[in-house]
Amino acid sequence: MKIQMIKKLGIVSCLAVACAVVSPSVVRAQSNAGFILFGGIKDSALDYCLDSGTSGRSDRYYLEVKPQKFKVSEVIVTYPEHFTGSFDTSDIKLRVTDQCRGGKDLEIESATWDKETRRITIIPKEAIPSKTALRVVMSNVRNPDYGGFYQFDGRVMRADVPVPVYIGSWVITLD
Structure with a gap:
């Protein structure tokens, strides 16, 4: 009788281990500074977070x-040609924070998306003071149907001299 119980427990525990190994884990959010494969010395990876990170779904991006x-005076985000997702310009924000989520929203003058040049431009109502940590928060982003790596580049426009300055890249990974 004891031998039969031990055999049953052995089979049950083996099945439990097999299910744990085989079943996929659910990823609810992603955070990653990414890495830059190609580029000059000035290239630097910027941090980002995603609410989903799943291809073919709606998502929210938090870009450092x-x-x-x-x-x-402006924040400019450009993205690669192979990124076939879409953006909702009515739900793009600039947020003062050095964390992924949370912080205080700034009032913005406009957020525009130029599909032809693959460029998103966010203009705050007032110039953002120096030494201010920000996040670009883009809600209702439709991720492309296929996962992969997508390098988004960031630039800011100086308030004193209207020249765009490269600030780094977000290498966004979608499952």
Whole structure:
């Protein structure tokens, strides 16, 4: 009788281990500074978070903009040609924070998406003071149907001299 119980427990525990190994884990959010495969010395990876990170689904992107030594009058995000997702410009925000989520939203003048040049431009109502940590928060982003790596590049426009300054890249990974 004891031998039969031990055999049953052995089979049950083996099945439990097999199910744990085979069943996929659910990823609810992603955070990653990414890495830059190609580019010059000035290239630097910027941090980001996603609410989903799953291809073919709606998502929210939190893109880090590191503090600058000058006032910022625009934030510009460009993305690669093979990114076939879409953006909802009515739900794009600039948020003062050095964390992925949370922080204080800034009032923005406009957020525009130029599909032809693959460029999103966010203009705050007032220039953002120097040394301010920001996040670009883009809600209702429709991820492409296929997963992969997508390098988004960030630039800011100086308030004093209207020249775009490269700030780094977000290498976004979608499952």
